[in-house]
Amino acid sequence: MRRTLIAGNWKMNGSRDSIAALLDGILSGVDEVSAADVAVCAPFVYLSQVAERLQGSVVTWGAQDVSSHANGAFTGEISADMLLEFGCRYAIVGHSERRQYHGETDTVVADKFAAAQVAGLIPILCLGEQLEERESGVTEQVVARQLDAVLDRVGAEALAQGVIAYEPVWAIGTGKTASPEQAQEVHAFIRARVAAKAAAAGEAVRILYGGSMNAGNAAQLLAMADIDGGLIGGASLKADDFLTIARSAAA
Numbered sequence: 001m002r003r004t005l006i007a008g009n010w011k012m013n014g015s016r017d018s019i020a021a022l023l024d025g026i027l028s029g030v031d032e033v034s035a036a037d038v039a040v041c042a043p044f045v046y047l048s049q050v051a052e053r054l055q056g057s058v059v060t061w062g063a064q065d066v067s068s069h070a071n072g073a074f075t076g077e078i079s080a081d082m083l084l085e086f087g088c089r090y091a092i093v094g095h096s097e098r099r100q101y102h103g104e105t106d107t108v109v110a111d112k113f114a115a116a117q118v119a120g121l122i123p124i125l126c127l128g129e130q131l132e133e134r135e136s137g138v139t140e141q142v143v144a145r146q147l148d149a150v151l152d153r154v155g156a157e158a159l160a161q162g163v164i165a166y167e168p169v170w171a172i173g174t175g176k177t178a179s180p181e182q183a184q185e186v187h188a189f190i191r192a193r194v195a196a197k198a199a200a201a202g203e204a205v206r207i208l209y210g211g212s213m214n215a216g217n218a219a220q221l222l223a224m225a226d227i228d229g230g231l232i233g234g235a236s237l238k239a240d241d242f243l244t245i246a247r248s249a250a251a
C-alpha cells in the first residue's frame with residue numbers, strides 16, 4: 001500500500017516572516033490530516049528555521065536541490081550530508097526549472113539522485129515533457145529517457161525507495177492542469193517501466209503529480225489509481241489551500 005505524500009515546493013519564495021506565518025498556518029490544521037504524509041521544501045537559507053518550527057510535528061521537510069558531490073571545492077553547492085545534519089528528509093532532484101534554467105542533464109540528475117540516497121535522504125525525482133513534446137506525441141519517449149537515466153544508475157529497487165514526481169512542464173505555474181486521465185496515463189506508463197525491471201519496485205514506488213495542482217482539482221487527481229500524491233508549487237504558499245489538498249487525499 002502506497003501512502004500518499006503531499007509535498008509543497010515553495011521555490012524561490014518567502015521571507016523569514018512569511019515563512020513563519022505559513023508554517024503556523026500549516027501546523028494549526030495538519031493534525032486533521034491523517035491520510036497523507038505532509039512535507040514542505042523550502043529555500044536553503046530558511047531550512048534551519050523550518051526545521052526548528054516543525055520539530056516534533058508530523059510535517060517533514062526537504063530541500064529543492066542537492067549537490068551530486070559529497071564535499072569539496074564546489075562553490076555555492078550544498079551537500080546531502082549538510083542537509084541531513086539539520087534533519088532533512090527529502091531533496092527534490094531534476095525539477096524542470098533546474099533542467100531548463102540551470103542546464104541540468106539527465107546524467108547530473110541521476111548523480112544527484114544517487115548522492116542524496118547514499119547519504120540517507122529521500123530523493124524526489126521530477127520528470128515531465130515540454131508542451132512541444134506533448135504536442136508532437138513524444139511524451140513517453142521523453143519521460144522514459146529521464147526515468148531510465150536514474151533506473152540505469154541506481155536500479156529499480158533503489159529508485160522505489162525514492163519518490164517520482166511527474167510534472168508536465170506545460171502545467172507548471174500556468175494554471176493549466178493535466179486532466180486526471182492525462183496524468184494517470186503517464187503515471188501508469190512510469191510505473192510499468194519500473195515494474196518491467198522489478199515488479200515489486202513498480203508496485204511500491206510513489207509517483208506524485210505536479211503542475212497547477214490546487215484545492216479545487218486535487219481530489220480528482222489524487223483519486224486516480226497511480227497518482228500517489230502531489231508536488232505543489234503556487235498553492236503550497238497558502239496554508240489553507242495546502243491543507244485542503246492534503247485533506248483531499250482521504251476523499
Ligand code: 13P
Pocket residue numbers: 009095167171172173174175210211212213231232233234235
Ligand atoms: P505549480 O503548482 O505552481 O504549477 O508548480 C508545480 C511545481 O513545479 C512543483 O514542483
